[in-house]
Amino acid sequence: MRELIRRMWRAPKVRAGAMVFLAVVLFGLLVPVFVRTGPMKTVGALYEGPSAQRWLGTDNFGRDVFVELAYGTRTSLEVGLLSGLIATLIGTAIGSIAGYKGGLVDGVLNSVTNLFLVIPPFVILILLSIGLQSRSIAMLAVIIGITSWSWVSRSVRAQVYSLKTRRHVDMARISGFGTFAIILRDILPYVLSYLVMAFVLQVASGILNEATLSMLGLGPLEAISLGTMMSWALMFEAVRAGAWWAFVPPVVLIALITFSLKYVNSGMDEVFNPRLRRA
Amino acid sequence: MKRFAKYIGKRFGWYLLTFLFALLLNFYLPRLVPGDPVSQIVSQIASGGVESETMKRLYDTYVREFGLDRPRILQFINYVAMLFRGDLGTSFSQYPTPVIKVLGQAVLWSLALQLPALLVGWVVGNLLGAVAAYRRGVFDHTVFPISLFFNSIPHYALGILLLYFLAVVLNLFPVAGGYDQALSITLSPAFLGSALYHYVLPFLSIVLVTVGGQAIGMREMSVYELNSDYVLYCRGLGIGNWRIVGYVFKNAVLPQITGFATSLGMVVGGSLITEVVFSYPGVGMELFTAIRQADYPLIQGCTLLITLGVLGANFLMDLTYGLIDPRIRAAEMGEAGG
Numbered sequence: 001m002r003e004l005i006r007r008m009w010r011a012p013k014v015r016a017g018a019m020v021f022l023a024v025v026l027f028g029l030l031v032p033v034f035v036r037t038g039p040m041k042t043v044g045a046l047y048e049g050p051s052a053q054r055w056l057g058t059d060n061f062g063r064d065v066f067v068e069l070a071y072g073t074r075t076s077l078e079v080g081l082l083s084g085l086i087a088t089l090i091g092t093a094i095g096s097i098a099g100y101k102g103g104l105v106d107g108v109l110n111s112v113t114n115l116f117l118v119i120p121p122f123v124i125l126i127l128l129s130i131g132l133q134s135r136s137i138a139m140l141a142v143i144i145g146i147t148s149w150s151w152v153s154r155s156v157r158a159q160v161y162s163l164k165t166r167r168h169v170d171m172a173r174i175s176g177f178g179t180f181a182i183i184l185r186d187i188l189p190y191v192l193s194y195l196v197m198a199f200v201l202q203v204a205s206g207i208l209n210e211a212t213l214s215m216l217g218l219g220p221l222e223a224i225s226l227g228t229m230m231s232w233a234l235m236f237e238a239v240r241a242g243a244w245w246a247f248v249p250p251v252v253l254i255a256l257i258t259f260s261l262k263y264v265n266s267g268m269d270e271v272f273n274p275r276l277r278r279a
Numbered sequence: 280m281k282r283f284a285k286y287i288g289k290r291f292g293w294y295l296l297t298f299l300f301a302l303l304l305n306f307y308l309p310r311l312v313p314g315d316p317v318s319q320i321v322s323q324i325a326s327g328g329v330e331s332e333t334m335k336r337l338y339d340t341y342v343r344e345f346g347l348d349r350p351r352i353l354q355f356i357n358y359v360a361m362l363f364r365g366d367l368g369t370s371f372s373q374y375p376t377p378v379i380k381v382l383g384q385a386v387l388w389s390l391a392l393q394l395p396a397l398l399v400g401w402v403v404g405n406l407l408g409a410v411a412a413y414r415r416g417v418f419d420h421t422v423f424p425i426s427l428f429f430n431s432i433p434h435y436a437l438g439i440l441l442l443y444f445l446a447v448v449l450n451l452f453p454v455a456g457g458y459d460q461a462l463s464i465t466l467s468p469a470f471l472g473s474a475l476y477h478y479v480l481p482f483l484s485i486v487l488v489t490v491g492g493q494a495i496g497m498r499e500m501s502v503y504e505l506n507s508d509y510v511l512y513c514r515g516l517g518i519g520n521w522r523i524v525g526y527v528f529k530n531a532v533l534p535q536i537t538g539f540a541t542s543l544g545m546v547v548g549g550s551l552i553t554e555v556v557f558s559y560p561g562v563g564m565e566l567f568t569a570i571r572q573a574d575y576p577l578i579q580g581c582t583l584l585i586t587l588g589v590l591g592a593n594f595l596m597d598l599t600y601g602l603i604d605p606r607i608r609a610a611e612m613g614e615a616g617g
Contacts, residue, residue, distance in 0.1 A: 126566075209548075255428065
């Protein structure tokens, strides 16, 4: 694992992306420590422009956009990390069992994976969340996680499928180890680099999914996220009123987060797939 | 050709099953969680209020149409049967207009916006990506980060920025709608011109994001192919550069086709919500208003149509792929791989 991190860190893309991501994380963590006003507190009138006191002005409820932005970033990151973790875990479990077991088990699991690949996760997300009475951050992260594992599962399955014919896996099998022991000890460590990459992408897509839900008015109910900020700005005509400070910051932050994560992912890809590096 | 027909038949069968599964989800998921439409309506009736008369009427319609007094499984069969008659129930918010009527026009608007935008984005993105991989240097170093950046913004967020800068600040484009409301929907030049004028910004939002995603994928595939043995071999034989580029493009673009099909499911949400940003009269906009007004039949009509669209597109891509790539056709028919 340490070796893995060391190799990744040497890639300039990984380093640059990780720095940007960490900067965003620090912004979300530190601002709430130093600023006393809560994000929900009304501090001024509707759409006051940026000033020395309120760096990013106020939103449609007269709330401080800068403070909201920090809390929103935090919420979005939380949803992204949790949903990314859930999706990666489910995908890994289903994909590795399908790839290792083969036969009927694979047939069933693979069909389920394919179903979830073509039926838009967006649709399932809407169907699940319209009925929810309380849409907490954790709840949203869970439903996003359980609807977006199919990509991970598909790739893990393909890799495990080719790994299981390796000698050391045969040895473990002959030695009488069970399926789960073999998957955990002899197969998954070889897929680890891929899993890290998949997780990084899943975090990014989790954050985007949350924003998409929020845009439809299905976002978290008692928290501010980057998605709810965009959605409020749009609904309360910030765009047509020219109040750029209410919607440009959340858009930029969403872009920064996803951009940095995808940049890290692309850098890792070059480290682990030497074929992608130029001769 | 007979075997190809068999391949098509098999794929069609698979998509039909998937659609059935999607129907199940569409029917059961909203009814699984507490606070399903019916109990919400009932609680609203119970709490009284000015609208209780209307609520009562809605409730009666809903119960009658979906046979809510019967067991769930019978309700589901009834739902499917209604569907095959082209009946999606009655809209709550636009009572008593049937959902299918509300959505009929929206579907056309969405198709007219999404299809060309995604196709243009795909073509431009793949060309850019291939050139970036081949030319390397400055071109690659600018195309790659820019593509990645565009691909990192959701369609609707880019839409918000375009709307602000090009329509509000520079006043170049209209700020909302799919056409000038003063005109009636006809095929007159005035209407088409106005529709085109309103079309530019939402179209551009979807195209740019798609270009970004496709360019990155294609660049990666092309780099991979350019490093492969057959390219070295061709170079050694002294085969002209452009012919090699042709081979590379052919091999690299194939996975881009299936990749695009499978990513549609992921992309469709973002591109549909772009309609909300521009108040564009498509399915995305209908879905948005339906959710705000808790119009369950309309919401479920939208989700069903979206699923159907994505499945249909995937099926078409499968066909195209089978036609272009003989390997896939052979593999599918020989039951190999998988």
